[in-house]
Amino acid sequence: xxxxxxxxxxxxxxxxxxxxxxxxxxxxxxxxxxxxxxxxxxxxxxxxxxxxxxxxxxxxxxxxxxxxxxxxxxxxxxxxxxxxxxxxxxxxxxxxxxxxxxxxxxxxxxxxxxxxxxxxxxxxxxxxxxxxxxxxxxxxxxxxxxxxxxxxxxxxxxxxxxxxxxxxxxxxxxxxxxxxxxxxxxxxxxxxxxxxxxxxxxxxxxxxxxxxxxxxxxxxxxxxxxxxxxxx
Ligand code: MN
Numbered sequence: 387x388x389x390x391x392x393x394x395x396x397x398x399x400x401x402x403x404x405x406x407x408x409x410x411x412x413x414x415x416x417x418x419x420x421x422x423x424x425x426x427x428x429x430x431x432x433x434x435x436x437x438x439x440x441x442x443x444x445x446x447x448x449x450x451x452x453x454x455x456x457x458x459x460x461x462x463x464x465x466x467x468x469x470x471x472x473x474x475x476x477x478x479x480x481x482x483x484x485x486x487x488x489x490x491x492x493x494x495x496x497x498x499x500x501x502x503x504x505x506x507x508x509x510x511x512x513x514x515x516x517x518x519x520x521x522x523x524x525x526x527x528x529x530x531x532x533x534x535x536x537x538x539x540x541x542x543x544x545x546x547x548x549x550x551x552x553x554x555x556x557x558x559x560x561x562x563x564x565x566x567x568x569x570x571x572x573x574x575x576x577x578x579x580x581x582x583x584x585x586x587x588x589x590x591x592x593x594x595x596x597x598x599x600x601x602x603x604x605x606x607x608x609x610x611x612x613x614x615x616x617x618x
Pocket of ligand 1: 417418465467496583585
């Protein structure tokens with residue numbers, strides 16, 4: 387048995403609807419610029435290809451709950467997204483085979499330090515500071531693809547304090563889920579436990595301590611997140 391010299395990191399996993407089993411998370415891939423209306427609201431070129439980045443798996447917050455207002459930002463944004471979980475992977479997966487690797491789907495939030503994203507874009511800096519910080523990935527329970535089939539459409543919606551801010555449909559994804567899986571597998575070997583945040587529709591905005599976010603995608607378990615007091 388491996389003897390760790392210091393405390394080993396906690397396991398990262400997601401709940402599975404209707405199951406006592408949980409889904410172990412290996413990597414969190416994220417797709418940016420994947421809805422035209424969001425690209426336009428970000429003042430980017432709608433012909434820009436979607437971008438790929440990652441969050442560390444310890445950024446996961448299982449089933450939402452309360453997350454503290456993070457350090458190092460004054461412009462903390464929500465991005466409600468469909469999340470895809472993989473049960474298998476490989477290199478160079480063909481689009482026609484991609485759906486056979488899908489374990490299920492969940493609702494997630496790609497929480498973002500928008501102030502630092504603007505700075506990173508302007509200076510050509512990496513995105514970790516804006517995307518890959520503590521508790522930046524609240525994700526709800528996974529619904530198995532065996533139970534709901536392969537998702538190609540469905541209403542995606544986010545309310546802040548009961549007021550709708552994001553309202554779109556999964557069918558509007560620029561890169562479809564099969565294309566995302568194929569593209570990611572050109573760059574890395576995908577494996578069971580990988581999850582993909584597929585991008586956010588228009589309507590992103592800032593939240594403050596005390597705000598309550600309700601995110602949903604048709605057919606999946608909704609998730610509620612409350613923004614708590616500052617983390618430090
Ligand atoms: Mn996003």
